[in-house]
Each structure stands twice: as structure tokens, then as C-alpha cells.
Amino acid sequence: MTHTVHFRVWRGDAEGGGLADFDVEVNEGEVVLDAIHRLQATQAPDLAVRWNCKAGKCGSCSAEINGRPRLLCMTRMSVLDLTAPVTITPLRAFPVLRDLVTDVxxxxxxxxxxxxxxxxxxxxxxxxxxxxxxxxxxxxxxxxxxxxxxxxxxxxxxxxxxxxxxxxxxxxxxxxxxxxxxxxxxxxxxxxxxxxxxxxxxxxxxxxxxxxxxxxxxxxxxxxxxxxxxxxxxxxxxxxxxxxxxxxxxxxxxx
CATH class of the missing domain: 1.10.1060.10 (Alpha-helical ferredoxin)
Structure with missing residues (x-):
């Protein structure tokens, strides 16, 4: 089953930035990182996001989802309220390098x-x-x-x-x-x-x-x-x- 989810993703760098709106198709059973990859492939190829194993073992894809620090690859879309925008922002405690990538x-x-x-x-x-x-x-x-x-x-x-x-x-x-x-x-x-x-x-x-x-x-x-x-x-x-x-x-x- 495929449905469209509204995302608000932080775009910018150390000089500043803001939330950008995207509608992304999401399939049943997918995680947030799947949606971010589809967003890169279809609408924002220059979106910076750090990831590696996609199995919850490398710790690379840390971000904040609706204000809560989570791993993008271990957060299923099904646990989120999809009737409201899903907001993805970089880790707040560390300086932003670009988009969702921070200087840790x-x-x-x-x-x-x-x-x-x-x-x-x-x-x-x-x-x-x-x-x-x-x-x-x-x-x-x-x-x-x-x-x-x-x-x-x-x-x-x-x-x-x-x-x-x-x-x-x-x-x-x-x-x-x-x-x-x-x-x-x-x-x-x-x-x-x-x-x-x-x-x-x-x-x-x-x-x-x-x-x-x-x-x-x-x-x-x-x-x-x-x-x-x-x-x-x-x-x-x-x-x-x-x-x-x-x-x-x-x-x-x-x-």
C-alpha cells in the first residue's frame, strides 16, 4: 500500500536555513530513511544526510524526527502520526554542516x-x-x-x-x-x-x-x-x- 506523506525537512548550512515542504510517496513497512532516500531520488538530489548501514548499528543517521532524537533507519513510518507533517531536523546540540548533517x-x-x-x-x-x-x-x-x-x-x-x-x-x-x-x-x-x-x-x-x-x-x-x-x-x-x-x-x- 502506497500513500503520500507531507514532510518538512530542514535545509541550510552554518549560515542559516529553514524548513522545506515535500510530499513523498511512502510504502507500507518503510522507515524514515527510505522516505528520505526517495526524496533525494525524486525531488532534492542535493539533500545532505549521513547514513551507512541502514541496520541500526553504525549510528550515522541520527536526526530529530518531530523534535525527538532518533535513528532515521530504525524509525518506522507506521509509528508516526501521518495525518500531520513529519518534521525532520538535524541534531540540535551540534553545529550544522549542511541540511541534516551536523558536526559531531x-x-x-x-x-x-x-x-x-x-x-x-x-x-x-x-x-x-x-x-x-x-x-x-x-x-x-x-x-x-x-x-x-x-x-x-x-x-x-x-x-x-x-x-x-x-x-x-x-x-x-x-x-x-x-x-x-x-x-x-x-x-x-x-x-x-x-x-x-x-x-x-x-x-x-x-x-x-x-x-x-x-x-x-x-x-x-x-x-x-x-x-x-x-x-x-x-x-x-x-x-x-x-x-x-x-x-x-x-x-x-x-x-
Whole structure:
């Protein structure tokens, strides 16, 4: 079954732009990216849109559909209200390059700021041993496809450009949390305190756990409940729990 859907698609570049109206034929079972491709093929061959796998695994086709951050390739037309215009706009938290393509280099800069996993001393690759429970916990976070929808929806980044220098956003705070809870990470033995860096360098305190990042994650990662809240608890223990504070003083004196 084919029917015509009215689309409003943002066209423009860093200098400015606006919404352009298009009527596009849509077939039963199609996703929004199918409609965008048909729009390119029939009416707007110069429309810029980023995509790659069309299977929800590369994270390339992130955009905002009716104001909600989504993957174009994983949003079925059937879940949208087709009696009203379908509005497609670029990710609002990042600078527009052209049309639906944004400059997400902020995220790659933040990724480089997260110190990598530190291998345990005296243990060769292939000799690592972990409990299955720890493997499962880490594996959830490794499902991330870096679509940056969580970064886009986070109001700390989205509504306050000035926060970007001090705040890494949910995707990379999740990475810090994953490394901090990794039983084999030997960062502390090199003098790297991941709890301290989460708070002081990556802006964990800016997060007010609204769970909006979890709500838009296409991989259904429980970013807030399983990464950010536990990380906040560990940071608070380090700073405010008198027993933890006393233990750190004793260990430091013993060293």
C-alpha cells in the first residue's frame, strides 16, 4: 500500500536555513530513511544526510524526527502520526554542516579525553580472568553504537553551549563508569583516579539524572541507572562517607 506523506525537512548550512515542504510517496513497512532516500531520488538530489548501514548499528543517521532524537533507519513510518507533517531536523546540540548533517567532532574530542583501560601488571593478554557477572555488566555499555542521540538530548549540552568545555555528556561518562567498575583496570596503580576525573574533568556533577539519555538510546542501554547513578554514588562515597575517607587516609599513610 502506497500513500503520500507531507514532510518538512530542514535545509541550510552554518549560515542559516529553514524548513522545506515535500510530499513523498511512502510504502507500507518503510522507515524514515527510505522516505528520505526517495526524496533525494525524486525531488532534492542535493539533500545532505549521513547514513551507512541502514541496520541500526553504525549510528550515522541520527536526526530529530518531530523534535525527538532518533535513528532515521530504525524509525518506522507506521509509528508516526501521518495525518500531520513529519518534521525532520538535524541534531540540535551540534553545529550544522549542511541540511541534516551536523558536526559531531565535539564527541570525538571528548572520547580522546577519557584515559584508556590500563592493563593489570604482570598479566599478559589472553590471561585476563573475570567473573561472568562483571563481563555482563561491561558488555551492556559496549553495545553503544555512538549515534550520539544521548549527547543530543542531554539538556546540559543541548541548552547550554558554555557547558561543553567542562561536561563530557552521558556517552563518555558511561565510558568512565565502565572503566571504573572494570575489575581488571589498574588505573589506580598508575595514580589515575577515575572517580576524581569523572567529577573534576568530565563534569559528572552537571548530570541531574533526568534519564532522557536512556529514553532515546536505540540499544536500550540503561545509561542512567546502570552507569551514571552508580558512578555518582561511588564519587559521593569517596567524598562524604567518613569510613571511606578514613580508609583512604590510612592507605595513603601506609604507602
Amino acid at each position: 567532532s565535539f564527541n570525538y574530542a571528548k572520547a580522546r579525553e577519557v584515559p584508556a583501560f590500563v592493563p593489570p601488571p604482570g598479566v599478559a593478554p589472553g590471561e585476563y580472568r573475570m567473573r561472568q557477572e562483571d563481563v555482563n555488566r561491561s558488555q551492556e555499555f559496549r553495545k553503544c553504537i555512538e549515534c550520539f542521540l544521548c549527547q543530543d538530548v542531554c539538556h546540559v549540552v543541548r541548552d547550554h553551549e558554555e557547558n561543553k568545555t567542562a561536561f563530557s555528556g552521558p556517552r563518555f561518562l558511561m565510558r568512565v563508569a565502565e572503566l571504573d567498575m572494570h575489575p581488571l583496570d589498574a588505573a589506580a596503580e598508575t595514580g589515575l583516579d577515575r572517580k576524581s576525573t569523572a567529577q573534576e574533568e568530565h563534569g559528572l556533577g552537571y548530570c541531574n539524572i533526568t534519564k532522557c539519555c536512556t529514553e532515546v538510546c536505540p540499544e536500550n542501554i540503561k545509561i542512567t541507572d546502570n552507569a551514571l547513578i552508580p558512578m555518582k554514588e561511588r564519587v559521593a562515597d569517596r567524598k562524604y562517607d567518613p569510613l571511606v575517607w578514613l580508609g583512604s587516609k590510612i592507605r595513603r599513610r601506609g604507602a
